[in-house]
Amino acid sequence: MSTDTLQKYVQKMKRLRVDRAHGVAPHKPLLLLAVIELIERGQIRENKIPLSPDLAETFMRYWSKVTNRKPNIALPFFHLKSDGFWYFHPNAGYEKVLDVTDRITKISRLREVIAYASLDDDLFVLLTNAGKREIIRQTLIYVYLLEFKGGIESLITERQQITEYEQSLSSEVEQPFSPQKLTALIPVESPIRSAGFRQVIMGLYDYTCAVCELRIVTMDGESVTDAAHIIPYRISKNDDIRNGISLCKLHHWSFDKGLISLSKTYQVLVSSLMSDRRPTEWRLTELQDKSILLPERNQLYPAQDALAWHREEVLRR
Numbered sequence: 231m232s233t234d235t236l237q238k239y240v241q242k243m244k245r246l247r248v249d250r251a252h253g254v255a256p257h258k259p260l261l262l263l264a265v266i267e268l269i270e271r272g273q274i275r276e277n278k279i280p281l282s283p284d285l286a287e288t289f290m291r292y293w294s295k296v297t298n299r300k301p302n303i304a305l306p307f308f309h310l311k312s313d314g315f316w317y318f319h320p321n322a323g324y325e326k327v328l329d330v331t332d333r334i335t336k337i338s339r340l341r342e343v344i345a346y347a348s349l350d351d352d353l354f355v356l357l358t359n360a361g362k363r364e365i366i367r368q369t370l371i372y373v374y375l376l377e378f379k380g381g382i383e384s385l386i387t388e389r390q391q392i393t394e395y396e397q398s399l400s401s402e403v404e405q406p407f408s409p410q411k412l413t414a415l416i417p418v419e420s421p422i423r424s425a426g427f428r429q430v431i432m433g434l435y436d437y438t439c440a441v442c443e444l445r446i447v448t449m450d451g452e453s454v455t456d457a458a459h460i461i462p463y464r465i466s467k468n469d470d471i472r473n474g475i476s477l478c479k480l481h482h483w484s485f486d487k488g489l490i491s492l493s494k495t496y497q498v499l500v501s502s503l504m505s506d507r508r509p510t511e512w513r514l515t516e517l518q519d520k521s522i523l524l525p526e527r528n529q530l531y532p533a534q535d536a537l538a539w540h541r542e543e544v545l546r547r
């Protein structure tokens with residue numbers, strides 16, 4: 231790719247049509263920073279950018295560094311189309327709506343009408359290159375967000391550390407599983423560690439509870455599921471992916487309290503303390519022997535050693 235292409239987009243970024251009225255946060259640059267982060271994290275791998283909870287949550291993190299006001303991601307997501315490098319791809323049956331609509335400001339409506347947005351192909355390719363991506367990012371920060379530079383850059387660094395930790399966890403599965411981690415993989419502060427662990431487990435199970443398959447993700451990126459440790463972190467110090475599982479709040483609690491566990495063949499075991507004769511406990515007892523949801527690659531399944539430990543030490547009999 232030529233330097234000309236980079237220059238062309240640096241110029242385009244400098245000339246975004248933004249509302250510079252007093253007190254209005256620059257929506258478009260913040261949305262573009264969020265898109266850039268998702269490309270960097272490998273969450274966006276092809277030139278298709280849906281208005282996803284991931285994107286909304288990322289946008290809101292940047293937004294919170296700039297203002298306390300309530301954001302509406304629908305505004306920049308929609309209006310970026312006027313800047314000449316952002317295109318809409320409608321859901322089937324909505325082609326006409328998009329032709330005649332001049333303004334959509336509701337997230338739910340945008341998600342109904344638009345399957346995803348895309349960038350100019352050469353801009354997308356440019357953003358997959360770390361060095362060029364950084365130039366575009368710095369342009370956006372310097373032109374529109376200079377007074378918030380410190381906060382935004384520390385957010386970017388923190389995210390990069392989380393992604394790095396996540397990648398180190400992913401490469402760890404090449405090694406045999408060991409229940410106890412004696413030395414930390416890399417010295418990391420705990421918020422980064424737990425965010426990296428969560429990110430990798432949620433990526434694997436797509437925010438779905440392995441036990442009941444409940445999946446709820448709100449548009450601000452909250453989900454009903456937790457990244458649970460099979461052998462608790464305080465005991466194992468082990469963020470190995472195979473010591474993790476995605477569980478909804480109820481099943482995370484039940485698992486930690488020993489009311490449920492998992493068999494060698496990845497089926498639910500319910501504690502004998504639970505009885506389906508009690509009025510509401512059937513919600514757990516009915517899960518007995520249910521096969522759980524597992525990641526695609528069996529290399530990433532919960533480790534047998536970890537499950538055996540949980541049955542032995544936690545499951546109440």
Ligand SMILES: [Zn+2]
Pocket residue numbers: 439440441442443444477478479480481
């Ligand atoms: Zn559940």
